[in-house]
Amino acid sequence: MNKKNNILMAEIKLTDAEVEAAVRVLRSGKLRQGKECRAFEEEFAEKVGAKCAVTCASGTAALHLAYMTLLKPSDEVLVPSFTFIATASMVTMSGGKPVFCDIDPETFLIDLRDAERKITSRTKVISPVHLFGNPCDVEAIRKFADKYGLKIVWDAAQAHGATFKGKDVGSFGEFVCYSFYPSKNMFVGEGGMICTNNSELGNRVRYLRTHGQTDKYYHTMLGFNYRMTDVEAAIGREQLKRLDSMLHIRRQNAEILNRGLTGIQGIRPQKTTPNACHAWHQYSVVIEPEDFRCTRAELAKFLEARGVATNVHYPRGLHQQPIFERMYGKVVLPNTESLAKNILALPVHHGLSKADVERIVEVIYEAGRHFNGKTHGLSQV
Ligand SMILES: Cc1ncc(COP(=O)(O)O)c(C=O)c1O
Incomplete structure (x- = not known):
């Protein structure tokens, strides 16, 4: 909770040790x-x-x-439509074509049955997103990729610390891509990380990161300046030490929300993938307006008036974005479109106290009574 007693969507506060680590680098001039x-x-x-x-x-x-490492012009990449734009836009910027797939309505993750319908002779990569920190079924995706000879680029931008069958999602695969944007589970300012188990691919990414320079002023490929600086890295090193404790709080908070909200008619929390441990970057629920008797906008307004912030990730699928419609034509993905209409994110971050999270549940019950004129027959919080 902040000073005005508002429960916000994120807490972006560096520790003294993180600030000092950054200052040490700034003072060094490096x-x-x-x-x-x-x-x-x-x-x-x-x-x-x-x-x-x-x-x-x-x-x-x-x-x-x-993507630059893996794609040739016109190669197709299977991406879930329900994600942040970069998962798909970077395919286009690398000369490939994103092919939008529908999602599972419960886990909100890529639906492999729909992905299978979209396979063509040009499909080369699948890019599953561990959305909101909910890990994809890594084994099912690996099996699918092997069946069709695809490479995998995992989008783990929101999934620091998420695990599948006890193993960190960063340990699986050709490429696992992270973001350290403020509000993420790790936040250093701007920054990213690519993990891989293939050292050759790792080296290629390193060269591409610095203009394809394999020796000083010697360029064997064309690349970018995509370097992080030591200031962000110093913050990241320090913050890595508290990742587990921040995750622990997120998981405790999600547990309180799950316990409080599961069973309320018309509110459906995201389902965690079996055998996985969610990292709870976001805690999102689906509002079923006929059952909860109000729209998402009405519930958000009700919560805001009582000091509880909410957000919508995402208000439309990527296939519904004007730029992609123009480039690739109209696509219909019913689960993505329905989720985009009814999803609402509630605060779950590591800066919340148990009382804050209980308050969120309480206010949702209050909303239920307000909009429904009854308590849905559930026990009071
Ligand atoms: C799923 C997903 N992929 C990629 C990105 C891009 O990360 P960045 O903002 O660090 O460029 C984000 C960030 O919001 C994201 O949520």
């Missing part, structure tokens, strides 16, 4: 990418169980570098 970045890469790779990790300028840059 403002470019250097030994802090290298150490952050080693420590992050060790934390997630990947062979190597490469820092970069953002989660968007991480995806761009991964």
Whole structure:
């Protein structure tokens, strides 16, 4: 809760140790990418169980570098439509074509049955998103990719610390792309990381990150300046030490929300993938207006008036974005479209107290009574 007793969607506050780490770099005058970045890469790779990790300028840059490494012109990439734009836009920016797939209405993750319908001879990559920190079924996706000879670019921008069958999602695959944008489970300012178990691919990404330079002023490919600086890396190294404790609080908060909200008619929390441990970057529910007797906008307004912030991730599927409609034509994806209409994110972050989270549940019950004229026959919170 903040000073005005509002329960906000995120807490973006660096610790003194993180600030001091950044100041040490600033005082040193070594403002470019250097030994802090290298150490952050080693420590992050060790934390997630990947062979190597490469820092970069953002989660968007991480995806761009991964796709640039794997794609040839006109290659198709299967992406869920319900995600942040970079998952798909970086495919286009790398010369490929994103092919939008529907999602599972309960987990909100890519639906492999729909993905299968969209396979063509040009399909080369699948890019599943661990949306809101909910891990995809890694085994099912690996099996699918093997069946069709696809590479996998995992979008883990929202999934620091998420696990599948006890293993960190960063440990699986060709490329796993992270973001450190403020509001994410780890936040250093702007920044990204690409993890891979293939050292050759890791090296390629490193070269692409710095203009395809394989030796000083010697360029064997064309690339970008997508480097992180040592300032962000120093913050990241320090913050990595408290990732587990921040995750622990997010998970406790999600548990209170799950217990409080499951069973309320007309409110349906995101279902965690079986065998997975969610990282709760966002806690999102579906509002079923006929059952809860109000629209998403009405509920959001009710919560806001009582000091509880909400947000909508995302108000439309990517296939409904004007730019993609113009480029690739109209597509119909019923689950994505329905979710985009009715999804609402509630606060779950590591800065909330137990009382804050209980308050969120209480206000939703109050909303139920207000809009429904009864308590849905459920026990009071
Ligand atoms: C799923 C997803 N992919 C990619 C990105 C891009 O990350 P960044 O904002 O660091 O470029 C984000 C960030 O919002 C994201 O949520």
